[in-house]
Amino acid sequence: MQISITKDYPGGNIHMISQEDSHVQLQQEMRDSDGWWFYWNFCAEASEPGEVIFEFTNGEVIGPYGPAISEDGIHWYYDREETFLSHTAFRYHFGNKPIWFAYSIPYQLSQLHSFLKENAWKGITCHTLCVTEQGREIPLLRIGAPETGRNILLTCRHHACESCASYVLEGVMDWLLAKDNLLVRECCIHIVPMIDLDGVENGDQGKNRLPHDHNRDYTDQPIYAVTKAIYQYTENVPLLMGFDFHCPWKWGDVNSLWSIVQGEEPFAKAQQAFSQILEKVTADPKIYTVKNNTVFGSGWNIHRTPSAWRFFFRRGAQVAFSLETPYFGEMKEPFSQDFLRKLGHYFAAAMEQYYLRFLRNE
Ligand SMILES: [Zn+2]
Structure with a gap:
């Protein structure tokens, strides 16, 4: 054979x-x-x-x-x-x-294009944030009302291989576009769904890329075109919230649980408040509880390294964090494409609740 x-x-x-x-x-x-x-x-x-x-x-x-x-x-x-x-x-x-x-379920640029084609009529607009080192155009999507000055930034694939996170992000966009909601009426949601687009399309690991990976590029001297473009883009877009979608280590322990990565205080307070809302929204401890969170000072989460969520706080976000979505989970069935999108629906509903409770009347 x-x-x-x-x-x-x-x-x-x-x-x-x-x-x-x-x-x-x-x-x-x-x-x-x-x-x-x-x-x-x-x-x-x-x-x-x-x-x-x-x-x-x-x-x-x-x-x-x-x-x-x-x-x-x-x-x-x-x-x-x-x-x-x-x-x-x-x-x-x-x-x-x-x-x-x-290894797990892939998500490539062509899938994002299919999603955008199906949903273009619902009011999602597609722009180009910048051009990558290898000449690819990085998509920048917008949903909602730019004139409100209330901005939410969503990013994904700082680590190229973390494909399951893209399905969650697609679920968030799907929820935002599906029905009338506060976020779309009163905010503008800016989305950069493929930060390391070259890595995604080339099939790179992307994680721990040398000299440093895209999530470690939020320094005084960023080296990647996309980071520089995000710096520039957000200069005039003060953030209200910012979320960065990731997948964790391969499997086992917290890596099999849907988890919000908490920072130290003062960041942890808002992250905890969001977590409590997400727990209520999901209403199933098998899917998510606050106890799943990767708290600062535990496991690998002990360094104040440069990362997108810290940058989002610097740009004014009242709440920001990395969300870790497992590659497989540890439920009866492994996470399917549809289930991952459903996680995105929960997350978007939690975003709306958080906005309503903590940000709308500020
Ligand atoms: Zn990651």
Whole structure:
């Protein structure tokens, strides 16, 4: 049996080590990341129907539900029963068509374009924030009423591989556009959905990119065009709220929980207040509770490193934080595209509640 493997499409990332009959050895590509990370994404086709074993040789990079699987590169699912062998190997029974596999469910620029096409008539406008180092135009979206001077900034993919966060952001936009709400009537929501667009489309890890990654670029001397553009854009756009959508480490413990990353005081107070609202809105402790939060001083969250949410506070935000959405979760089923969008609906509803309670009458 011959297995042909390609990464020659947006988001592709794989290095084939060897193939012996129906056993393939692979590795994720670290590219310019400092140290180890776990993102991979490839398309495979077998020369004849049959079972193939894919074995990864650099660390545990197969999630608890097996690989994300797609027959068209757009719709994705998991099938633990049929695929999962261990955190380093999975099997798949090929028919006679190509199959896409990925660490978790990808989200590329083409999906954002599909969303925008479907929703253009609802009042979301698309602009270009800037052009990336590799010549791509970074989308800047706006929903709501710019003349109100009440601005909310949403950003995503500071870390290129964190695709599940994009579905949550899509859910937020979906909620904002779906019905009459206070945020759209009384504020302008500015959205930069793909900060490290080159990394997203190239299929980079993006996390811990050298010399530093995009979320560590909020310094006195930013090096990336997109950070400089955000500095410039927000000079005349004082913020009321700012949220930055991420995914955490691969899985386990807090990494399997929907979590708000808290800073130290005085930032933590507003972050806690938002968390309490989000807990009420979700109304299901299996989905979210304040206890999920990654509080400052615990785990990895011990450094006052430059990051987008700190910058949002510097631009006047009354509340800002990173939101960590797990790649899989630890519910009965792994997070699906639809469930991730539903998380976005909860988050948008919490934004509206927070605005109503704390910001509207200021
Ligand atoms: Zn991140």
